[in-house]
Amino acid sequence: MLTMHKMSESNTIPAEVVIKIFGELSLPDALHLAAACCRLRQVLVENTPTIYKRLRRNIQCEGYARVLLADQGGLPSDSSSVTIQDLLRLRRNSRMVEKAINVFDRDITPHIRIPTTNIDDKFYGGKPRPLHLTPTERHRFTRSYYQLWSLFLLDRPSRQQRYRSLLLKHLYMVYEMIDLDQLIGDEPPPPTEKRRELLREVDAYLCHIYYQTHGKDYIDFSGQSISMRTQGHAAIWDHCQPDFKQVVCYQWRDPQKKPIKDEDVWEHTTDEE
Known part of the structure; x- marks a missing residue:
């Protein structure tokens, strides 16, 4: 400086x-x-x-932050040009996400309990699960928050198009984020009918795309993991990722069935990016 x-x-x-x-x-x-x-x-x-x-x-989750900026009336997310106004809006948006994380770390994260020490050994270096989101968990939270915030700004046809662009993994995480016990972005208090409408839409599309992908009925991930309290956000925690991936990729499928490629349903990048 x-x-x-x-x-x-x-x-x-x-x-x-x-x-x-x-x-x-x-x-x-x-x-x-x-x-x-x-x-x-x-x-x-x-x-x-x-x-x-x-x-x-x-800028954490910069690609998703730029998509939100475009949905707010800024330049297209693939544009190499940005303005001072865009930078100010990006800063404001990131501050709102950070505030949401702080509330989440106050109200939710400290109450996650892991009943088996081998989970701590495998995912948290032998130490007890931290009382705050880890870097990878913060990434998942931020990404899902930006994606949901964008959906709030779109009309129904645009939302339907956006759903089709989301990976199955991300649909699960957006679905969980809808239940976040705080306002999303500029959502007016109290949570509006728009949120309930989004919940119905994402649920319906998630069930549809899961069946279309795997030929099986949608599997609700909450509660599928080993016995632990996930506070309604099972897909966000580091220690839940192996079980979450099994659900998303349907790794209990018929071994004779052609396997689904991870990049088609799981992710194109890591949660560290």
């Missing part, structure tokens, strides 16, 4: 250097830096797409 002394001399710093400095920061820090003086803001405004190419590495 530039010191205030250097800020006062920012006119003497080449723009190329300032651009590199912006690119090493998080999005909030970059916006704070731009607010320090007129020239720094000017550099950001005039070079936003270039700077964003570096900033985006530090």
Whole structure:
């Protein structure tokens, strides 16, 4: 971070250097830096797409954040161009997700109990399950939150099209996220009929796509895992992933049946990305 002394001399710093400095920061820090003086803001405004190419590495679930931004009226998610207004909206959205995670970590995560120590050994380095979301769990939460928030903004035909673009794994996780005991994004209080409508739609499409994929009736994952309290969010926890994958990929299927490729139903990227 530039010191205030250097800020006062920012006119003497080449723009190329300032651009590199912006690119090493998080999005909030970059916006704070731009607010320090007129020239720094000017550099950001005039070079936003270039700077964003570096900033985006530090935005969790950036692809899903960009889809939400587009659904909010911003530039298309595949556009390489972004504006200051887009950056401000991305920061606001990420803050709302972070607030939702903080509430979740306060109300839900500490109450997860694992009855067998071998689970702790396998997934948590031999230590008790942490009282907060792990990095991979935060990724799953953030991704699902952005996806559900987007659905709130779309009309019914657009939502139906979006459902068809979701992997089966992600449909499960969005379905669980609908039951989140807090408002989603800019959802007006109390939870509205729109949420109930989404619950019905996602449930119906999830049942349909599961049968279409596996030729079997939909398997509800909640409660399928080994005896543990999942607080209604079974698909998010690290220790539930093996059982969750068995359900999504239907790994109890007839061995004579042609196996479903993981990338068709499970994921194209890891939960660390």
